[in-house]
Ligand SMILES: [Zn+2]
């Protein structure tokens with residue numbers, strides 16, 4: 001008997017090829033009435049300079065240090081770092097039941113702009129290139145510590161994401177162990193490379209560009225799309241068109257192309273619900289000081305929590321905490337909405 005399964009109508013699960021995990025998609029629930037939380041939005045009337053902001057140029061931070069009058073993106077070591085560089089090495093293990101090991105690291109803060117009132121989509125392409133230049137410089141500097149095995153570059157944007165300071169900034173946490181998400185993606189990319197002798201994301205991106213169903217931005221060297229396995233309603237992934245293992249290998253042209261991609265993507269996000277769109281975003285790339293990783297392909301994830309307005313967000317609760325991630329609107333619907341706004 002011929003299958004009547006229709007991916008546009010019927011509940012199904014999709015495989016996240018980067019992690020090996022599944023996501024439940026329930027397209028039939030799209031028209032369900034919403035009776036959830038409605039929040040009152042704070043009005044954005046931030047000044048260009050805020051005397052009380054610890055990230056603004058010339059201001060004093062919690063530990064007493066004074067920010068320079070920086071004009072380009074500026075980095076410093078987090079005054080409240082979650083990871084510290086001088087932790088003694090060691091581990092404990094009781095009957096393989098209580099296991100712990102020491103973790104060392106360095107946490108940096110990256111101010112994207114001296115302007116307190118701007119966000120990434122407000123910056124020009126050249127100003128975003130300056131941010132990428134600083135990411136590159138920081139990556140190179142941190143890599144020099146041979147005990148650092150992974151460098152996580154990320155941005156937490158918006159109060160809804162727990163970001164307390166609206167000054168445009170991101171963070172870099174580097175650690176002496178390879179973090180959980182990177183371990184998963186390394187394993188999946190290795191398996192694919194062993195089988196096909198090609199990068200997993202190279203083949204995936206080629207297929208996506210050919211289908212052109214989930215692509216949001218298509219620049220010369222990078223593309224942004226809603227991944228087939230997206231969990232968050234408007235989740236996207238930015239992938240380099242050729243296999244680049246990490247940010248230190250970007251050329252000047254790559255940086256221009258990535259900046260143009262990020263600007264278009266974050267502008268579309270802001271237009272979607274007419275709000276400064278909150279998200280957690282971050283770069284995934286090969287580990288450092290960890291031998292050769294022929295499988296690794298640079299990419300960047302955007303995980304935004306908003307679901308259907310500036311005030312209605314998706315919660316990862318219940319079934320999702322206990323069993324499996326789930327989504328109602330399809331990745332194809334989300335991609336269509338975003339693409340209209342680019
Ligand atoms: Zn500020």
Ligand SMILES: [Zn+2]
Pocket residue numbers: 018185284299301
């Ligand atoms: Zn990733």
